[in-house]
Amino acid sequence: NAGVTQTPKFQVLKTGQSMTLQCAQDMNHEYMSWYRQDPGMGLRLIHYSVGAGITDQGEVPNGYNVSRSTTEDFPLRLLSAAPSQTSVYFCASSGTGLSGYGYTFGSGTRLTVV
Amino acid sequence: AQKITQTQPGMFVQEKEAVTLDCTYDTSDPSYGLFWYKQPSSGEMIFLIYQGSYDQQNATEGRYSLNFQKARKSANLVISASQLGDSAMYFCAMGAGTASKLTFGTGTRLQVTL
Numbered sequence: 001n002a003g004v005t006q007t008p009k010f011q012v013l014k015t016g017q018s019m020t021l022q023c024a025q026d027m028n029h030e031y032m033s034w035y036r037q038d039p040g041m042g043l044r045l046i047h048y049s050v051g052a053g054i055t056d057q058g059e060v061p062n063g064y065n066v067s068r069s070t071t072e073d074f075p076l077r078l079l080s081a082a083p084s085q086t087s088v089y090f091c092a093s094s095g096t097g098l099s100g101y102g103y104t105f106g107s108g109t110r111l112t113v114v
Numbered sequence: 115a116q117k118i119t120q121t122q123p124g125m126f127v128q129e130k131e132a133v134t135l136d137c138t139y140d141t142s143d144p145s146y147g148l149f150w151y152k153q154p155s156s157g158e159m160i161f162l163i164y165q166g167s168y169d170q171q172n173a174t175e176g177r178y179s180l181n182f183q184k185a186r187k188s189a190n191l192v193i194s195a196s197q198l199g200d201s202a203m204y205f206c207a208m209g210a211g212t213a214s215k216l217t218f219g220t221g222t223r224l225q226v227t228l
Contacts, residue, residue: 031214042218094213098147100164
């Protein structure tokens with residue numbers, strides 16, 4: 001059982017380039033979300049989805065785009081990368097009810113924008 | 115809106131001693147859940163323990179227990195018999211209403227010494 005799979009694990013981009021961070025889950029979870037982690041700031045929510053075709057903005061959505069065409073996949077697109085987007089990105093998925101083990105994180109993507 | 119506050123940027127504890135990591139929260143939603151995650155230097159988010167707002171008893175998971183004081187809006191993590199492998203960053207988080215998104219604190223870095 002793979003859980004939540006994020007690719008790539010590491011990426012270096014030049015300012016202005018675009019790219020897509022991939023996230024896939026095999027647990028048939030309805031909810032998926034993207035977070036970024038910066039030093040001293042914990043994890044902050046970028047975008048989230050409560051089901052296929054439904055997405056919404058989180059705390060820090062600017063510069064990012066998402067779509068959810070299937071239950072399994074929730075890609076995060078950087079439209080024009082900026083140095084301020086240098087961060088570690090985590091994808092997560094969960095079932096509809098609040099529970100501890102029901103919330104699963106991917107292993108993260110470390111992105112550097114130069 | 116939800117808010118999580120972790121006031122201890124760093125903590126030291128001797129091996130085999132117990133340590134308490136503080137977490138206070140704020141929400142107007144009557145249904146919520148509180149999570150603790152461990153993030154070792156390798157970067158992954160490891161789920162430790164969960165407490166639901168309607169749970170009558172404090173949650174326990176092995177050496178981890180959650181001291182839940184609802185009236186004070188606190189959800190402190192207690193680690194008993196600390197081990198060197200407990201050295202890591204610890205995050206408190208909250209989900210309210212649904213599991214679609216979590217709000218994180220800024221974390222506490224725990225260092226276990228001999």
